[in-house]
Amino acid sequence: MGTTGSGRPGPDGPTGGVSRRTLLIGGSAAAAVVGGGTLARDRLRHAWWGLPGAQRARTPGELDYAGALWTAASEANWRRADRPDDYAIDRVVVHVTQGSLASAVRVFQDPSHRAAAHYLVGKDGSVTQMIRELDVAYHAGDRAYNERSVGIEHEGFVDRPADFTAAMYAASARLTASVCGRYGIPVDREHVVGHVEVPGTDHTDPGPHWDWDRYIELIRRASAARPA
Numbered sequence: 001m002g003t004t005g006s007g008r009p010g011p012d013g014p015t016g017g018v019s020r021r022t023l024l025i026g027g028s029a030a031a032a033v034v035g036g037g038t039l040a041r042d043r044l045r046h047a048w049w050g051l052p053g054a055q056r057a058r059t060p061g062e063l064d065y066a067g068a069l070w071t072a073a074s075e076a077n078w079r080r081a082d083r084p085d086d087y088a089i090d091r092v093v094v095h096v097t098q099g100s101l102a103s104a105v106r107v108f109q110d111p112s113h114r115a116a117a118h119y120l121v122g123k124d125g126s127v128t129q130m131i132r133e134l135d136v137a138y139h140a141g142d143r144a145y146n147e148r149s150v151g152i153e154h155e156g157f158v159d160r161p162a163d164f165t166a167a168m169y170a171a172s173a174r175l176t177a178s179v180c181g182r183y184g185i186p187v188d189r190e191h192v193v194g195h196v197e198v199p200g201t202d203h204t205d206p207g208p209h210w211d212w213d214r215y216i217e218l219i220r221r222a223s224a225a226r227p228a
Helices: 020-035 041-050 101-108 143-148 166-183 212-225
Strands: 091-096 119-121 127-129 149-154 192-194
Touching (some): 091 143, 101 119, 127 166, 143 149, 149 166, 166 212, 192 212
Parallel strands (some): 091 149
Antiparallel strands (some): 119 127
């Protein structure tokens, strides 16, 4: 599966280092209070959730992508964050499950698996969201990439090109166009990457049968069709 093996958290586990948000709040927010107006009032209002013990309000089952169905991953397979405020999102990482969609859902709900992606796309074009985009999913096998990216799994096997159906490509392209639009991510091969391209990975997905030219073109078309 795209998020097994090197997708395990390693340095990206729940007890990782200090986040950029912690450093920023400890410095700039404190300076704003001491300086009396260093930051504008609206910036202070925005920064309240970054203080120790504060979190943005969440609604269980809330979706980031309207076309998805919600099925929650185990909390052991991701960590809470407030992206893009604490970590900028500038990548989409494409995975292949090496199994059925149902089996991927099961392992992402298994706390011992220690890996999961934000989304699953089925051969039939269905989209399942399992982790909120504002949170860090353990999917890429690299802490920095996990923090900066949204992970999308695709049902199938890397050595079976028939698994990559037209419905899957179209649905995934609409999803990726939505993600790129929300965070201002350029639609190109530098910013929409395969798991195999993550530094240090031992994974090969999405494999040689994934049609990148077709996929990028579909994302661009979907992006052009999105409301301004």
